[in-house]
Amino acid sequence: MGLNSAQKEVERGILLTTVDKMSHWAQKSSVWPATFGLACCAIEMMSVTSSRYDLARFGSEAFRASPRQADLMIVAGRVSQKMAPVLRTIWEQMPEPKWVISMGACASSGGVFDNYAIIQGVDHVVPVDVYVPGCPPSPEALMFGILKLREKIQMGLPPKYQEVAMARGGAS
Amino acid sequence: MTNDVGIIERLKNHFAEGLETVTSIDQPTVIVPRGQLLAFAEHLKSVEGYVMFNDVLVVDWFPARPRFEVVYQVYQPETRQRFRFKSFVDESESMPTMTGVWAGANWPEREAFDLFGVVFDGHPDLTRIYLPDDWEGHPLRKDYPTGGNRID
Numbered sequence: 001m002g003l004n005s006a007q008k009e010v011e012r013g014i015l016l017t018t019v020d021k022m023s024h025w026a027q028k029s030s031v032w033p034a035t036f037g038l039a040c041c042a043i044e045m046m047s048v049t050s051s052r053y054d055l056a057r058f059g060s061e062a063f064r065a066s067p068r069q070a071d072l073m074i075v076a077g078r079v080s081q082k083m084a085p086v087l088r089t090i091w092e093q094m095p096e097p098k099w100v101i102s103m104g105a106c107a108s109s110g111g112v113f114d115n116y117a118i119i120q121g122v123d124h125v126v127p128v129d130v131y132v133p134g135c136p137p138s139p140e141a142l143m144f145g146i147l148k149l150r151e152k153i154q155m156g157l158p159p160k161y162q163e164v165a166m167a168r169g170g171a172s
Numbered sequence: 173m174t175n176d177v178g179i180i181e182r183l184k185n186h187f188a189e190g191l192e193t194v195t196s197i198d199q200p201t202v203i204v205p206r207g208q209l210l211a212f213a214e215h216l217k218s219v220e221g222y223v224m225f226n227d228v229l230v231v232d233w234f235p236a237r238p239r240f241e242v243v244y245q246v247y248q249p250e251t252r253q254r255f256r257f258k259s260f261v262d263e264s265e266s267m268p269t270m271t272g273v274w275a276g277a278n279w280p281e282r283e284a285f286d287l288f289g290v291v292f293d294g295h296p297d298l299t300r301i302y303l304p305d306d307w308e309g310h311p312l313r314k315d316y317p318t319g320g321n322r323i324d
C-alpha cells in the first residue's frame with residue numbers, strides 16, 4: 001500500500017506535464033545572446049550582464065562569440081547600410097529556433113539618424129520579436145524585453161521569422 | 173602650440189604671386205591656386221619641414237562656383253606647428269593628388285572622393301572607402317537628399 005501511494009504522489013508531482021512545456025521551459029531558461037553590439041546601445045547591453053543587473057539570473061548571461069551557439073540576436077545600435085548584409089548573414093548563421101530583440105530607437109526606427117547611411121528600422125533586414133524603446137534603453141528596459149521574450153517562448157508562440165513564414169503559407 | 177608667424181611671408185616670397193592669405197584665429201592659412209598646389213606641397217614638406225599630413229577636408233559651397241573648397245591640414249613635428257592650405261575645384265575639374273608628396277594623403281583623399289566626389293588625379297587607388305562599392309552619388313554634397321530612404 002505504501003508503494004502505491006508513493007507512486008500516486010510521484011505521478012501528481014512530476015509526470016503531469018508535457019514534453020512541450022518542458023522544452024519551452026528549457027529554451028526560455030537559456031536564451032544565449034550573440035555578442036553583437038553596433039553602437040552606444042551596446043554599452044547598456046554589456047552592463048546587463050554585470051553584477052549589478054545580473055542577467056545570469058535568467059540564464060542569458062552567456063554572450064556567445066559565434067552565432068552558431070547563439071539563440072538570440074540583440075541588435076544594439078544603429079544599423080548602417082553597409083552593416084546590413086553582415087547582420088543578415090550572422091542572423092542566418094544562428095541555429096533555429098532564434099529570436100531577435102531590436103534594442104533602442106535606432107535599431108527599431110532609425111532614431112535620430114534619419115540619413116543616407118542608416119537603415120530605418122532593422123525589421124527591414126531581419127524579423128524582430130521584441131522592440132525595446134529608449135535612447136539608450138536602460139539595462140532594466142532591456143531585461144524587461146528579455147523577460148517578455150521568455151514569456152513568449154514559454155507560451156509556445158513561434159519566433160517572428162516562423163510566424164512570417166507561416167503567414168506566407170510556406171513551411172517554417 | 174605656437175604658430176609659425178613668419179611662414180606666410182616666406183611662402184609669399186618664394187611663390188611670387190597667387191598665394192592668398194586667409195585670416196584665421198588658430199593657424200596660418202593660405203589659398204593656393206590649383207596649378208601651383210603640387211609645387212607648393214613639395215616646398216612645404218622639404219623646405220619648411222611639414223612632413224606630416226593630417227587630413228583632407230572638403231567644403232561644398234553649392235550653388236556657388238567653383239563648388240568645392242578642398243582644405244589640407246599639415247603638421248611640422250619638430251616645432252609642433254600646424255599649417256593649413258586650401259584650394260578650389262569645380263565638379264567637372266580634378267585635384268592633383270598629394271599622395272606623391274605625403275603617403276598619408278591616400279586614405280583621406282579616398283574619403284573626400286567617397287563622400288564629395290572630388291576627383292584626385294594620379295591617386296593610386298581612388299575607390300570608395302566608407303560606403304559600399306555600388307553606392308550611387310556622394311552623400312555629403314549639399315544637393316544629396318538628407319533623409320534616410322524608407323523601404324516601407
Ligand code: SF4
Nearest residue numbers: 040041104105106136
Ligand atoms: S538608440 Fe540611442 S543609444 Fe542606442 S544606438 Fe541609437 S543613438 Fe545610440
